[in-house]
Amino acid sequence: LQLENMLHNAIAGEQLVLYYQPQVNADTGQINAVEALVRWEHPEYGIISPGDFIPIAEESGLITEIDEWVLRTACWQNVQWQRKRYEPVKVSVNISTQQFMQKNLPNKIADVLADTQMDPTLLEIEITETMVMQDTDLSARQVERIRHMGVKVAIDDFGTGYSSFQYLKHFPADTLKIDRVFVKDVDTNDNSRSIMKSIINLGHELNMRVIAEGVETQQQLLQLRHRSIDDIQGFLFHKPMPAAHNWEKLFRKP
Numbered sequence: 001l002q003l004e005n006m007l008h009n010a011i012a013g014e015q016l017v018l019y020y021q022p023q024v025n026a027d028t029g030q031i032n033a034v035e036a037l038v039r040w041e042h043p044e045y046g047i048i049s050p051g052d053f054i055p056i057a058e059e060s061g062l063i064t065e066i067d068e069w070v071l072r073t074a075c076w077q078n079v080q081w082q083r084k085r086y087e088p089v090k091v092s093v094n095i096s097t098q099q100f101m102q103k104n105l106p107n108k109i110a111d112v113l114a115d116t117q118m119d120p121t122l123l124e125i126e127i128t129e130t131m132v133m134q135d136t137d138l139s140a141r142q143v144e145r146i147r148h149m150g151v152k153v154a155i156d157d158f159g160t161g162y163s164s165f166q167y168l169k170h171f172p173a174d175t176l177k178i179d180r181v182f183v184k185d186v187d188t189n190d191n192s193r194s195i196m197k198s199i200i201n202l203g204h205e206l207n208m209r210v211i212a213e214g215v216e217t218q219q220q221l222l223q224l225r226h227r228s229i230d231d232i233q234g235f236l237f238h239k240p241m242p243a244a245h246n247w248e249k250l251f252r253k254p
């Protein structure tokens with residue numbers, strides 16, 4: 001409960017910040033997108049990771065406020081970057097189960113897009129297959145409504161939930177993000193390599209962009225490239241960085 005109060009103050013007191021981690025083209029290293037990752041900069045305790053406070057926020061219902069703030073801030077930042085005439089990159093935003101299941105989510109997204117004057121095609125919403133499996137019909141309708149606005153949808157942490165290929169039939173998602181458990185030993189484990197190859201092919205057959213998460217070594221990169229991965233997100237290229245970072249050096253000018 002004390003944490004809950006602290007978190008409430010964090011939202012009100014502007015202690016939440018967004019970091020951005022680039023997703024780069026696996027062949028050229030060029031930035032295609034950034035994933036927005038929230039951090040809590042506590043005045044006494046320092047930086048608190050979302051893994052530690054998102055579960056509390058979900059229990060208390062504060063997650064709705066946080067997710068909305070994240071969405072709005074990420075869109076606002078993207079528009080600022082566009083105004084500096086950087087090469088357009090997508091911004092990818094994580095969404096909690098609670099938020100995803102709310103019927104008015106598409107309306108909320110539409111409001112934020114209108115308020116910030118964000119280009120819908122530069123926004124991507126990340127959902128997990130665990131979320132989808134809770135209610136596949138509602139999920140499919142939500143995804144359809146979100147994509148109808150031009151907003152992209154990514155399936156995050158792919159391969160770690162109770163995966164079912166069944167739902168993919170109804171899910172015209174744009175992006176498949178392969179979880180880092182498969183990336184971790186892709187250079188040393190034959191099974192991981194086979195699974196990786198199958199997931200990449202599956203994504204491509206379903207016309208999705210396929211990203212590997214958590215790429216840390218050159219060997220992993222080579223294996224992924226060899227299997228025609230599209231994009232890479234991981235410490236090998238870039239760590240998550242605050243908006244105050246010198247992005248000008250990273251983004252190309254058209």
Ligand code: G
Nearest residue numbers: 036037038049050051054067070094095096
């Ligand atoms: O950045 P880090 O590895 O600490 O993130 C840990 C987890 O928190 C990840 O699973 C990530 O998806 C989640 N997360 C990060 N930012 C957000 C956010 O803005 N909203 C939600 N709902 N989850 C987030």
Ligand code: G
Nearest residue numbers: 037094156157214215216233234235236240
């Ligand atoms: O669950 P989700 O994919 O949203 O989580 C993204 C998290 O993964 C971020 O918090 C980010 O810090 C973390 N991450 C990104 N790249 C790497 C990496 O190369 N190695 C590890 N261990 N974690 C990473």
Ligand code: MN
Nearest residue numbers: 035094126156
């Ligand atoms: Mn994510």
Ligand code: NA
Nearest residue numbers: 156157179213
């Ligand atoms: Na993930």
